[in-house]
Amino acid sequence: xxxxxxxxxxxxxxxxxxxxxxxxxxxxxxxxxxxxxxxxxxxxxxxxxxxxxxxxxxxxxxxxxxxxxxxxxxxxxxxxxxxxxxxxxxxxxxxxxxxxxxxxxxxxxxxxxxxxxxxxxxxxxxxxxxxxxxxxxxxxxxxxxxxxxxxxxxxxxxxxxxxxxxxxxxxxxxxxxxxxxxxxxxxxxxxxxxxxxxxxxxxxxxxxxxxxxxxxxxxxxxxxxxxxxxxxxxxxxxxxxxxxxxxxxxxxxxxxxxxxxxxxxxxxxxxxxxxxxxxxxxxxxxxxxxxxxxxxxxxxxxxxxxxxxxxxxxxxxxxxxxxxxxxxxxxxxxxxxxxxxxxxxxxxxxxxxxxxxxxxxxxxxxxxxxxxxxxxxxxxxxxxxxxxxxxxxxxxxxxxxxxxxxxxxxxxxxxxxxxxxxxxxxxxxxxxxxxxx
Amino acid sequence: xxxxxxxxxxxxxxxxxxxxxxxxxxxxxxxxxxxxxxxxxxxxxxxxxxxxxxxxxxxxxxxxxxxxxxxxxxxxxxxxxxxxxxxxxxxxxxxxxxxxxxxxxxxxxxxxxxxxxxxxxxxxxxxxxxxxxxxxxxxxxxxxxxxxxxxxxxxxxxxx
Ligand SMILES: Cc1cc2nc3c(=O)[nH]c(=O)nc-3n(C[C@H](O)[C@H](O)[C@H](O)COP(=O)(O)O)c2cc1C
Ligand code: SF4
Ligand code: FES
Numbered sequence: 001x002x003x004x005x006x007x008x009x010x011x012x013x014x015x016x017x018x019x020x021x022x023x024x025x026x027x028x029x030x031x032x033x034x035x036x037x038x039x040x041x042x043x044x045x046x047x048x049x050x051x052x053x054x055x056x057x058x059x060x061x062x063x064x065x066x067x068x069x070x071x072x073x074x075x076x077x078x079x080x081x082x083x084x085x086x087x088x089x090x091x092x093x094x095x096x097x098x099x100x101x102x103x104x105x106x107x108x109x110x111x112x113x114x115x116x117x118x119x120x121x122x123x124x125x126x127x128x129x130x131x132x133x134x135x136x137x138x139x140x141x142x143x144x145x146x147x148x149x150x151x152x153x154x155x156x157x158x159x160x161x162x163x164x165x166x167x168x169x170x171x172x173x174x175x176x177x178x179x180x181x182x183x184x185x186x187x188x189x190x191x192x193x194x195x196x197x198x199x200x201x202x203x204x205x206x207x208x209x210x211x212x213x214x215x216x217x218x219x220x221x222x223x224x225x226x227x228x229x230x231x232x233x234x235x236x237x238x239x240x241x242x243x244x245x246x247x248x249x250x251x252x253x254x255x256x257x258x259x260x261x262x263x264x265x266x267x268x269x270x271x272x273x274x275x276x277x278x279x280x281x282x283x284x285x286x287x288x289x290x291x292x293x294x295x296x297x298x299x300x301x302x303x304x305x306x307x308x309x310x311x312x313x314x315x316x317x318x319x320x321x322x323x324x325x326x327x328x329x330x331x332x333x334x335x336x337x338x339x340x341x342x343x344x345x346x347x348x349x350x351x352x353x354x355x356x357x358x359x360x361x362x363x364x365x366x367x368x369x370x371x372x373x374x375x376x377x378x379x380x381x382x383x384x385x386x387x388x389x390x391x392x393x394x395x396x397x398x399x400x401x402x403x404x405x406x407x408x409x410x411x412x413x414x415x416x417x418x419x420x421x422x423x424x425x426x427x428x429x430x431x432x433x434x435x436x437x
Numbered sequence: 438x439x440x441x442x443x444x445x446x447x448x449x450x451x452x453x454x455x456x457x458x459x460x461x462x463x464x465x466x467x468x469x470x471x472x473x474x475x476x477x478x479x480x481x482x483x484x485x486x487x488x489x490x491x492x493x494x495x496x497x498x499x500x501x502x503x504x505x506x507x508x509x510x511x512x513x514x515x516x517x518x519x520x521x522x523x524x525x526x527x528x529x530x531x532x533x534x535x536x537x538x539x540x541x542x543x544x545x546x547x548x549x550x551x552x553x554x555x556x557x558x559x560x561x562x563x564x565x566x567x568x569x570x571x572x573x574x575x576x577x578x579x580x581x582x583x584x585x586x587x588x589x590x591x592x593x594x595x596x597x
């Protein structure tokens with residue numbers, strides 16, 4: 001099911017079957033070139049498959065943007081240990097709801113992507129780690145997996161190629177931190193989601209202490225198109241150093257929030273105005289977070305000339321992240337936004353290392369006091385100091401994810417903090433509106 | 438402990454899904470699916486899962502406290518989860534949350550006296566583009582305005 005109207009400005013590669021009748025059924029998939037990319041891959045050498053993914057410039061879609069083909073090439077193919085494919089379907093980054101629509105509307109595309117990855121690195125089993133809240137998607141994926149077994153696209157000697165591959169779903173049980181790759185692997189092994197020290201990276205020591213490819217749902221979903229149309233064609237859809245499209249979740253104060261597939265390099269302004277239908281109620285843009293709540297915020301001015309790709313965002317000292325775009329209008333209280341974001345990280349910190357465990361909780365308390373009108377001037381500097389002291393000093397990137405948006409909000413919207421001083425009520429908390437919206 | 442045939446089949450499949458000697462991997466899924474049938478992670482369920490995956494009940498206990506969806510006490514028949522995280526907040530998710538508390542007369546992680554409803558303020562549930570979002574048990578509800586929440590809850594109150 002689609003929860004929002006598609007936009008004519010989309011480039012539909014991963015979403016090409018969306019909206020078709022029974023788009024999730026294997027018959028629909030097979031009737032629209034489904035599993036043909038695997039057939040093609042199985043006729044190639046595994047190294048060639050990896051090369052094709054490298055040529056495509058596909059970068060990881062889970063947040064960090066690491067080149068997928070390079071990651072696959074780190075797997076020691078000749079290792080005598082079994083190798084595994086793990087699909088990260090934990091999708092919990094605030095602002096992000098794209099893996100959900102990919103699994104719901106075209107589950108076989110994900111299965112085929114995982115299957116091709118398995119062939120490329122000589123893995124014969126894969127696990128789709130799906131957040132527990134997505135129970136209906138576990139059912140959809142289980143049904144699709146059963147269909148694929150029944151039609152010989154999973155299991156032993158797939159379509160006579162001699163390649164065996166088994167695929168399983170695995171449910172999470174509520175923990176943002178289990179989206180972090182090494183915490184996910186711990187959780188998959190039936191433990192608390194405490195991250196692992198790296199190196200060794202999962203490509204060498206991953207699931208069950210064996211070499212493992214771990215990618216985001218969207219990353220795997222791009223693989224069939226890459227093999228089908230060629231890596232170069234996929235690369236050409238994007239920008240020079242990043243190929244293809246990005247599933248982009250427009251959230252917050254736009255007229256047409258929704259998940260849209262946009263080519264990498266799509267202009268931010270056009271995305272807001274034309275895809276998102278502009279800011280609600282004719283208001284002005286105040287701030288935008290490009291890729292989930294872990295990314296530094298951009299001001300409206302900084303959005304001028306920005307495009308939705310890794311380099312354009314890096315130039316503005318933020319990140320493309322997961323594609324969860326959080327759009328805030330001129331009436332948004334940035335202190336309140338910072339507080340809500342910090343409450344999340346304080347709740348989700350796994351507690352393993354002190355800068356994150358204590359830092360997120362202190363920041364949450366200070367921000368809460370501040371928003372309630374109990375802040376003093378020194379607190380503004382203190383918020384920035386604590387956050388900066390977390391940066392780079394935590395055991396996993398969650399600490400940075402908490403610090404980065406906070407630092408950017410304090411630096412770019414300092415005036416709003418000043419406006420809350422001396423017991424002044426939040427300038428943006430109006431009495432409940434009498435009419436509409 | 439006896440479970441429904443469907444749950445037994447699910448457990449059976451789970452125990453075969455992991456490499457030999459790695460049955461511990463099935464623990465968290467078994468606890469969650471088990472909780473759905475039993476109502477909570479009871480002492481009995483802990484012992485049973487521990488036995489089946491080959492660890493001690495203490496090891497199960499240590500793991501389960503980490504995961505926010507695993508509950509040691511029963512929730513309401515309808516567990517109403519309201520997201521107030523950033524994308525929902527921008528669509529007044531915080532006000533929706535307050536509205537729900539008033540409507541049901543309970544607060545965060547509390548259960549109504551008749552056991553019909555429980556309430557939880559949750560973090561992002563992956564429905565940010567269709568905010569504000571609510572989940573009742575495993576069902577998603579999108580673009581939920583206070584009046585719609587009222588209608589939804591009233592409907593569930595009447596449901597036999
Ligand atoms: C705290 C934290 C949470 C994360 N959550 C997710 C997630 O929900 N889904 C995801 O794909 N990646 C998530 N990641 C990124 C993963 O660690 C990993 O980089 C990614 O799954 C790799 O796949 P990719 O290269 O295809 O993006 C998270 C990282 C951190 C630090
Ligand atoms: S940074 Fe936070 S989430 Fe990561 S290990 Fe440290 S305490 Fe845990
Ligand atoms: S922020 Fe509410 S569903 Fe994501």
